[in-house]
Amino acid sequence: SSDHLRHVDSMARLPSGAGKITHLNAVVLGEALASEENDLVFPSPEFSSQALVSSPEQYVKMYRKSIDDPAGFWSEIASQFYWKKRWDTQVFSENLDVRKGNVKIEWFKGGITNICYNTLDRNIQAGNGDKVAIFWEGNEPGQDGKLTYSELLAKVCQLSNYLKNVGVRKGDTVVIYLPMLMELPISMLACARIGAMHSVVFAGFSSDSLSQRIMDCKPKVVITCNGVRRGSKTLALKEIVDTALLECAKSGFSVGLCLTYENQSAMSREVTKWLDGRDVWWQDFVPKFSSKCEVEWVDSEDPLFLLYTSGSTGKPKGVLHTTGGYMVYTATTFKYAFDYKPSDIYWCTADCGWITGHSYVTYGPLLNGATAIVYEGAPNYPDSGRCWDIVDKYKVTLFYTAPTLVRSLMRDGDEYVTRYSRKSLRVLGSVGEPINPSAWRWYFNVIGDARCPISDTWWQTETGGFMITPLPGAWPQKPGSATFPFFRLQAVIVDEKGSEIEGECSGYLCIKNSWPGAFRTLYGDHERYETTYFKPFLGYYFSGDGCSRDKDGYYWLTGRVDDVINVSGHRIGTAEVESALVSHPQCAEAAVVGFEHEVKGQGIYAFVTLVEGAPYSEELRKSLILAVRNQIGAFAAPDKIHWAPGLPKTRSGKIMRRILRKIASRQLDELGDISTLADPTVVEQLLAMDF
Numbered sequence: 001s002s003d004h005l006r007h008v009d010s011m012a013r014l015p016s017g018a019g020k021i022t023h024l025n026a027v028v029l030g031e032a033l034a035s036e037e038n039d040l041v042f043p044s045p046e047f048s049s050q051a052l053v054s055s056p057e058q059y060v061k062m063y064r065k066s067i068d069d070p071a072g073f074w075s076e077i078a079s080q081f082y083w084k085k086r087w088d089t090q091v092f093s094e095n096l097d098v099r100k101g102n103v104k105i106e107w108f109k110g111g112i113t114n115i116c117y118n119t120l121d122r123n124i125q126a127g128n129g130d131k132v133a134i135f136w137e138g139n140e141p142g143q144d145g146k147l148t149y150s151e152l153l154a155k156v157c158q159l160s161n162y163l164k165n166v167g168v169r170k171g172d173t174v175v176i177y178l179p180m181l182m183e184l185p186i187s188m189l190a191c192a193r194i195g196a197m198h199s200v201v202f203a204g205f206s207s208d209s210l211s212q213r214i215m216d217c218k219p220k221v222v223i224t225c226n227g228v229r230r231g232s233k234t235l236a237l238k239e240i241v242d243t244a245l246l247e248c249a250k251s252g253f254s255v256g257l258c259l260t261y262e263n264q265s266a267m268s269r270e271v272t273k274w275l276d277g278r279d280v281w282w283q284d285f286v287p288k289f290s291s292k293c294e295v296e297w298v299d300s301e302d303p304l305f306l307l308y309t310s311g312s313t314g315k316p317k318g319v320l321h322t323t324g325g326y327m328v329y330t331a332t333t334f335k336y337a338f339d340y341k342p343s344d345i346y347w348c349t350a351d352c353g354w355i356t357g358h359s360y361v362t363y364g365p366l367l368n369g370a371t372a373i374v375y376e377g378a379p380n381y382p383d384s385g386r387c388w389d390i391v392d393k394y395k396v397t398l399f400y401t402a403p404t405l406v407r408s409l410m411r412d413g414d415e416y417v418t419r420y421s422r423k424s425l426r427v428l429g430s431v432g433e434p435i436n437p438s439a440w441r442w443y444f445n446v447i448g449d450a451r452c453p454i455s456d457t458w459w460q461t462e463t464g465g466f467m468i469t470p471l472p473g474a475w476p477q478k479p480g481s482a483t484f485p486f487f488r489l490q491a492v493i494v495d496e497k498g499s500e501i502e503g504e505c506s507g508y509l510c511i512k513n514s515w516p517g518a519f520r521t522l523y524g525d526h527e528r529y530e531t532t533y534f535k536p537f538l539g540y541y542f543s544g545d546g547c548s549r550d551k552d553g554y555y556w557l558t559g560r561v562d563d564v565i566n567v568s569g570h571r572i573g574t575a576e577v578e579s580a581l582v583s584h585p586q587c588a589e590a591a592v593v594g595f596e597h598e599v600k601g602q603g604i605y606a607f608v609t610l611v612e613g614a615p616y617s618e619e620l621r622k623s624l625i626l627a628v629r630n631q632i633g634a635f636a637a638p639d640k641i642h643w644a645p646g647l648p649k650t651r652s653g654k655i656m657r658r659i660l661r662k663i664a665s666r667q668l669d670e671l672g673d674i675s676t677l678a679d680p681t682v683v684e685q686l687l688a689m690d691f
């Protein structure tokens with residue numbers, strides 16, 4: 001299978017092994033270097049020598065084994081977990097080729113296990129009962145808490161018992177709409193313990209988005225809290241849930257129980273709106289239940305959770321992950337990409353409402369018995385130094401965040417960083433979007449004092465865990481490249497026709513085989529699963545991302561190639577924003593594209609045509625933006641509204657987004673051929689508008 005090992009061969013051409021690696025200092029890393037591609041940043045010999053994978057050669061050996069004998073490679077790793085019953089003889093089975101029948105992926109099928117048991121009970125039995133599992137840091141400095149593994153288990157069990165008591169059974173769904181309180185991971189783990197499927201909805205989503213998700217997955221219970229403080233604002237979270245539940249009831253689906261945590265530091269119960277019979281205070285009932293709860297043993301392929309993500313149509317996709325493979329994959333990727341040591345203190349700034357918070361706040365770290373930080377607040381509150389204040393307070397060694405935060409802190413100036421020590425930091429991580437080389441360098445030089453390797457992890461809600469990622473001690477990094485594929489993955493680049501391209505090239509990023517953490521379906525819509533991911537390039541999983549590979553075999557992700565925009569690391573479908581805009585009574589038509597944004601990576605640029613006679617006014621602009629905030633959430637609010645008397649369309653009526661993208665990015669002399677437009681004067685009219 002020599003083609004599988006193509007990129008491994010290029011590893012052999014890397015300049016040196018760990019033993020010989022020299023550490024380039026910050027001066028060498030300056031902007032002066034002409035080509036990003038040739039700009040290698042080496043891990044220090046001290047770092048490499050203690051790393052789990054300490055040289056390209058060691059990676060190549062492990063990678064080779066994972067390709068030649070994937071079943072052996074992964075079953076050896078999976079054996080370190082607790083299985084009530086081991087999986088059937090076949091470690092995995094897969095069909096990624098729609099021409100051969102339905103797409104199907106199974107790992108460790110027949111194995112009986114429980115991910116909550118492996119996260120908590122197993123680590124406690126291994127002697128980690130008194131180790132801190134979660135440090136919680138509140139929005140206000142000085143407000144904090146912590147739970148050891150034993151304490152966390154007790155809390156999880158009480159909630160599991162409560163949920164069982166109110167009738168939640170294996171296979172039922174629970175929707176969780178909570179901010180970053182410890183109760184969020186507790187709720188996820190409690191569901192997992194009793195075999196219920198959790199569906200966490202990011203607490204920044206609006207009531208419309210929440211009700212849409214509730215209608216799709218029909219939960220028995222919704223878990224929320226009354227209010228939350230974020231920065232200097234207080235949000236009445238439960239009122240959003242109330243509106244959503246009312247909306248659902250109108251459409252014929254009633255949720256019988258809304259378990260509400262009283263978040264006293266934000267809001268008291270006296271001022272919380274309440275519906276007797278449906279609403280229950282967490283604190284009044286959950287603590288009364290036993291802190292011991294038998295595990296519900298499940299099959300490796302039983303569902304663990306649903307997480308909705310944006311696609312290129314208006315309807316969000318319910319990405320479904322199952323138990324065994326996800327467990328093994330998140331734990332293993334966490335361990336290697338962060339070079340995890342039991343003494344590490346780990347902080348991932350992501351919210352559990354996104355996949356990063358599922359795999360790398362909750363499951364990955366806790367499966368490894370790690371100590372993780374859960375931070376409630378905003379990263380720049382009360383000022384831009386808060387992250388480093390937290391890093392020093394807890395002696396954080398592994399810090400994982402998104403490029404958008406790096407860029408915004410970079411803009412605020414180095415003083416906020418250098419006033420803190422940060423000397424505990426060992427590895428930095430990046431996720432959510434490509435990290436531009438200048439942000440990479442600032443992260444490396446200023447935050448990490450040119451000492452900490454950066455793990456730029458490329459992956460997706462669908463992939464469950466890291467796919468292309470540095471192993472920080474193993475090989476030199478290139479600022480802006482996610483480097484090489486993780487074990488077992490055959491990451492290939494294909495052309496328009498779906499043929500694999502070799503060597504130095506660019507094209508569409510696909511994966512050739514299944515991996516344990518892969519999603520198994522889109523909830524209730526296997527056909528859409530196949531159409532979106534497996535039909536564009538037959539025989540492959542299509543990521544939706546563009547990618548190039550350089551002469552040394554390094555992978556460079558170049559962003560989405562579909563109608564999805566990546567705003568501050570959040571995936572937003574252009575169709576979702578368009579549908580929110582056209583729901584406004586005075587909007588006739590809307591077309592949304594992304595444009596380069598200094599801090600957010602991409603911003604949202606909306607071209608809007610109004611109904612006949614409506615005034616193009618500032619007031620209307622505001623109310624259009626409000627429509628999007630209300631229907632999706634504040635994070636999806638358009639940055640720009642460009643009034644469009646008409647939209648550029650082909651004769652068959654298709655909007656030519658290519659032209660709109662050029663206008664949005666002010667590349668006005670690159671509009672290209674507009675003669676195929678049904679009405680070429682539309683472009684002139686657009687440019688004549690005040691924008």
Ligand code: 6R9
Nearest residue numbers: 431432433434456457458459460461557560
């Ligand atoms: C984990 C997560 C997935 C999309 C993905 C890609 C972009 C994520 C990246 C990255 C370049 C990285 N993306 N990490 N692009 N380098 N390190 O973000 O999941 O919300 O599903 O988004 O994000 O475009 O396709 P998700």
